Amino acid sequence: MSTRLSIMSFAHLHADFYATAIGELDDVELVGVWDDNPRRGEEAAAKYDTRFFPTVEELFAPENEIQGAIVTSENVHHKRDVLAAAEAGVDVLCEKPISVSVADARVMIDTCEDAGVQLMIAFPCRYSPTFRRLEEIIEGEELGEIVAIKSTNRGQNPGGWFNDPELAGGGTVIDHTVHVVDMIRTLLGEEVVKVYAEIDTVFKPDLPCDDAGVLTMNLEGGCVATLDASWSRPDNYPIWGDVTMTLIGTGGNATVDLFVEHIDTWHEDADTYLWEPYGHDANVGLIADFADSVETGAPVPITGTDGLKAMEVALGAYRSSENGEPVGLPLT
């Protein structure tokens, strides 16, 4: 008997990653897809050889026996879809960022708790073997105390609704802050207590949202960190972007480049060369863990609070940029 999962909306391109990861796992099944854009949902259902349901009620109908939902709608709709899953008594894996406001995230966390369903946030970087190895190194105190971190999560502008603040809750900073903040929180076991940010719209001048953001953060134990969260990679860049970290410790340093494994690839008919990535697909580990929690009731390894804390740094960064001064966290 396999674990029966569903996907709510293919608005976020990560839905394809998760559908592919489900296909990689023997004991997990994609039972159905719902999408508020029926055409997109039907196409996805056909692509992944599953059924499309035009309404949430039909998706969660008792005969489908759906145990878990993966929410990959536009950021602002995460709340709507997570609450619908909670109402149906279905565990949820929610795409990052958890939401676009602290209040909405709290409602999502509380509603899931009251409904007795689990809420997990999709931070697949935690499942990278490189990140796991880094955790070991830091836990083993091989680097001593981590005192400074320089990090990047730069990328190409994904376009579409990601550029619509009404749907995304911001631009690049809400999109690209949370992965690395979650990694830093996980590595250090500490919260960000202060954030300063320079944020602007520069790469695509008529964009209705930000596309450049450099954050400086203070962790509660004294570590300092910068994060370049900009959509600063050109459209013809050889890969979508990067996740990198340089960690400076009292006993040593480490540099991480999570997506550097690649083969340089040239095609005669392309205007650039491309990085052909290879190596581990962290999404498989993410989905496997979610499915395991759904099946066994084991606590999800990445909680709604983890999602809230990461999002709060992004929201703090926006406030810092608006006010022109550092902002203390948690937000008040």
Added chain:
Amino acid sequence: MLSVAICGAGGLGTRHAENFEQIPDTEVALVHDVVESAAIELAEATGARVARAEEEIFDDDIDIVVIATPTPDHAYYAIKAADAGKHVFCEKPLSRTLEQAREVLDAVETAGVTFMVGHVVRFFPQYARAHDLIVSGEIGEVGVAFTSRINTMPTGRGNWFQDYALSGGVTLDMTIHDFDWLLWTFGPAERVYSVGAPEKMPLLDYGLTTIRFERGAIAYAEGSWADVGTFRTSFDIAGSNGLLRHDSTQVSTLTVQRREGEEAHAGVQVPESPAERSPYLIEDEHFVRCVLTGEEPPVSGEEAFDSLALALAAVESNEAGGKLVEL
């Protein structure tokens, strides 16, 4: 022939002495160092004489004074040299404080001598080319610029670099190279925010500085004296119409491996990119040309002042544990 006095016979003093010996219009006549053995060693290598007293630097037969002492002494020597009518080449940073820097620039202006500060990064071909590409609009409006400069903690005489009251730490002593390049390329800075961790690593230093430029660009600069590898630099400059990226570890034209020791695999690997003329030589040639022609040096005193002001603002922000400093 212009006679050069080298003031400070450490690593950079030695490098400049070699350059001025090589440049046809100059010769090294005098070496001064508070540590006489260092002065003697460099004097013997260049065929110059050792100053018996500091005052000899300012004698009539000297045309150019090269200042390569620890940072806090720059202003003292520069002002005395300018007052004595010498042309002055001063290593970066211009001085330890802005007050000193202003006194130096006043002395230089009054004396009417040529004055240049060793912001040598402008003469590194990759930085010069990147500057030209950006200024010519090749990548459109720059949004986010990243620079990185990474080294082990420099030793220096008496470990003076490790005394931040003297050196200003990595941010004032080394990241100032990138600050200068950024100001040269993007124009005036508006505000700066810098963090680091010096108190937790007393023998190491690391700084992360974010700068907002008046014309809009956001820059962040990494400076490390906490590394165990070889010196390296990189930049990543993203604009509305393209991206420039350079990593010194990726562009070595020559790598030599030397077998050492008993083990078959033991040895060292040293990458390099040999150049016909080093950036330091190009820098010194520019200076000499300006001395001869009276042209304004490619790094003006005011530009060096602005680079110092930015670096000191970063240090101030850093020491306050992250504070926004307006420029």
